[in-house]
Ligand SMILES: NC(=O)C1=CN([C@@H]2O[C@H](COP(=O)(O)OP(=O)(O)OC[C@H]3O[C@@H](n4cnc5c(N)ncnc54)[C@H](OP(=O)(O)O)[C@@H]3O)[C@@H](O)[C@H]2O)C=CC1
Ligand SMILES: O=C(O)CCC(=O)C(=O)O
C-alpha cells in the first residue's frame with residue numbers, strides 16, 4: 001500500500017486498472033452517466049495520492065465486519081492515500097494460530113504508532129470453539145487491547161438528518177464514555193461446586209493476610225453449586241478515566257454525568273463517585289462554571305430514565321459493562337448500530353484506536369456465506385477509518401490528510417441524506433414493511449460505491465484547492 005502514483009487510467013499500478021474490481025468501477029465509460037459525474041471521475045484519477053507521513057495500525061477482524069472492512073480499504077482508502085499500514089490480522093484463525101500472540105503484538109504496535117483502526121472481532125464462546133476448532137476459548141481481543149491501552153472508549157452516534165430516532169426527543173448526540181479497563185472484562189469468574197465456600201482474601205505483596213471475607217456458602221446437593229466472580233479496578237485507572245471524561249466534556253462543551261450503583265456496591269462503585277467528585281472539585285469545577293457546564297453523579301437506574309426523557313447533548317460516563325450495554329441502546333435509539341462510532345483514547349489523549357461499536361454482524365455474514373445479497377451498514381466502519389486517519393493527521397500536522405478524513409466522514413452522511421441507504425436505515429426511515437422492499441435500500445456493495453462517488457466529488461475540490469500539499 002505504499003506504492004505512490006498518479007490516477008491515470010493507463011497506469012498499471014493504479015487500483016482502477018486492477019481486474020478484481022467490480023464492473024461498477026468502469027462506470028466512467030458508461031455514456032448513460034451524466035457528463036459531470038464522468039468528468040469528476042477522470043479528474044480524481046489525475047490527482048496524486050495524498051501522502052500520510054507516519055504509519056496507521058490496522059487490526060483486521062471477522063465475518064461480515066471483515067467483509068465490509070476489506071471493501072472500504074480497497075475502495076475508499078487505497079486509491080486515494082499513500083499510506084504505510086502496519087497490519088495485524090486479529091481474525092479468529094490467526095489468533096488461534098498464534099495462541100493470541102497477535103493481539104499482544106497488535107497492542108504494542110498501537111502503543112508505538114499511536115493511531116489505529118480496528119474491525120470487529122469474534123470473542124469466542126463454546127460454540128465458536130467448535131465452529132473454528134480452536135485450541136482454547138480465547139479472551140476478548142477488545143478486552144486485551146483496552147486493558148493494555150488503559151483508555152476511555154468514547155461512543156457517539158453519527159447523526160443523519162433524515163434518519164428518525166427511535167427516541168424522538170433525542171435531538172443532540174448522547175456521548176457515552178466507557179471506562180475501558182478492568183471490571184467484568186478483566187475478572188476471574190468461576191463455577192463453584194456444591195458444598196463449598198467462596199471467600200475473598202486480600203494479601204500483602206509478600207503474602208500476609210490483610211482481610212478475609214466470606215462471599216457465600218454453597219449448599220450440598222445436585223443444585224447446590226453456582227458461580228462466583230471477582231473483579232477489580234484501580235484508583236489510578238478510575239482517576240485517568242475521570243480526567244479523560246472531564247477534558248472531553250470541556251472540549252466538546254457538554255454537561256457531564258457519571259452513573260454508578262453506589263447504593264449497592266458501596267465500596268466499589270462508591271470509589272468511582274468519590275474519585276470523580278474529588279477531581280471535579282479540585283480541578284474542574286471552575287472551568288465547568290466558566291463554560292456554563294455542570295457535572296453530577298447519578299444512580300444508573302435514575303440515569304437511564306433521565307437519558308430517555310432528555311433531548312441528548314451530554315456526556316455520560318459509564319463503568320465498563322454499563323457503557324457496553326448503554327452504547328448499544330443509545331446507538332439503536334438514534335437509528336442503527338451501524339451509526340455508532342467508537343474511539344479509544346488514552347488518558348494523555350495521544351493514542352487513539354477507532355472502531356465501530358457493533359460486532360461482526362454474524363447474521364448478515366451467514367447470508368454472505370450462502371452467496372446471498374446483504375445490506376450491512378458500513379458507516380461506523382468507514383468513520384472508524386476517518387477518525388483514525390484524522391488522529392494520524394493531527395499527530396503529523398498534515399492538513400491534507402485531515403481534509404481527506406473529514407471528506408470521507410461527510411460523504412457517508414451526504415449519501416444517506418441524499419436518500420441512498422442500507423436496509424437498517426431504510427427500515428428506520430420507511431418503517432418495517434416498506435423499508436424492507438428491495439427497491440428502497442442498497443446492498444452492502446452499492447452503498448460503498450455511492451460513498452466512493454461522493455468522496456470523489458470532494459477530493460476533486462480538495463485537490464484543486466491545495467495541489468501544493470500533495471506529493
Ligand atoms: N467490537 C467488537 O469487536 C465486537 C465484537 N462482537 C462480536 O460480534 C459477534 C456478533 O455479535 P452480535 O451479538 O451478533 O452483535 P452485532 O453487533 O454484530 O449484531 C447484532 C445485530 O445488530 C444489527 N447490526 C449490527 N451492526 C449492524 C450494521 N453495521 N448494519 C446493519 N445491522 C447491524 C444486525 O441486526 P439484524 O440481524 O436484525 O439485521 C445484527 O444481527 C460476536 O461474536 C461478538 O463476540 C460484538 C460486539 C462488539
Ligand atoms: O469484546 C467483546 O467481546 C465485545 C465488545 C463489545 O461488545 C463492545 O466493544 O461493545
Ligand SMILES: [Mn+2]
Pocket residue numbers: 324325328357
Ligand atoms: Mn458491545
